[in-house]
Amino acid sequence: MGEKGSKGEDLDVPGEEWDQKARAPYTIRPLGASTWDAFAELVQRNNGIYGGCWCVVNHSEYQRGVSDPRTLKEQLVRASRAHAALVFDEHGLAQGWCQYGSPDDLKIKHTRAYQQELPPRARWRIACIFVDKRHRGQGIARAALEGALALISAAGGGLVEAISETVTGREAQGRFLFSATVELFEQYGFKRGRQVGTHAWIVSREVGIN
Numbered sequence: 681m682g683e684k685g686s687k688g689e690d691l692d693v694p695g696e697e698w699d700q701k702a703r704a705p706y707t708i709r710p711l712g713a714s715t716w717d718a719f720a721e722l723v724q725r726n727n728g729i730y731g732g733c734w735c736v737v738n739h740s741e742y743q744r745g746v747s748d749p750r751t752l753k754e755q756l757v758r759a760s761r762a763h764a765a766l767v768f769d770e771h772g773l774a775q776g777w778c779q780y781g782s783p784d785d786l787k788i789k790h791t792r793a794y795q796q797e798l799p800p801r802a803r804w805r806i807a808c809i810f811v812d813k814r815h816r817g818q819g820i821a822r823a824a825l826e827g828a829l830a831l832i833s834a835a836g837g838g839l840v841e842a843i844s845e846t847v848t849g850r851e852a853q854g855r856f857l858f859s860a861t862v863e864l865f866e867q868y869g870f871k872r873g874r875q876v877g878t879h880a881w882i883v884s885r886e887v888g889i890n
Contacts, residue, residue, distance in 0.1 A: 765827030803838030
């Protein structure tokens with residue numbers, strides 16, 4: 681599709697015809713024009729997500745106090761500039777997603793600490809994993825991460841990074857875990873790099889080509 685990656689190369693992101701059976705009973709479909717309505721319904725069902733962010737504040741195009749989150753998100757999706765693995769249940773309802781894209785297009789939490797000692801340049805970044813508040817603890821975050829890694833693999837693979845938080849030995853409310861947990865990423869082969877917050881770590885792994 682010709683989107684530019686972190687080094688200016690084309691990112692051939694899979695189109696909307698791509699779908700994959702995830703762990704039962706879920707199916708993964710890419711966020712796009714044909715899945716926008718399902719995505720929007722999920723966001724509205726959860727009061728706009730985190731105070732109305734519509735999973736757009738991570739995008740480099742977003743301007744706080746200027747951009748209308750829903751309008752900008754829809755524009756980016758329809759222009760194939762916003763990517764996510766959407767998790768659909770057996771009833772065809774979207775119940776969660778894993779947002780991914782180029783580091784040039786997606787900002788990251790703990791930016792100041794991250795930039796103090798830059799890690800190896802990643803081709804991809806996972807910025808947000810969200811699950812419907814009524815369906816948490818049912819494997820949807822896991823299915824979403826699996827789906828995003830499969831889509832990244834289909835798009836040529838490469839180094840993938842994220843910033844996530846550890847939860848071992850502490851209680852953490854799920855609504856504050858914007859990118860799941862370090863422990864979940866580690867189950868999928870991610871390794872910890874540098875700590876950038878009290879509980880936050882840079883994690884990364886190479887993804888091969890499917």
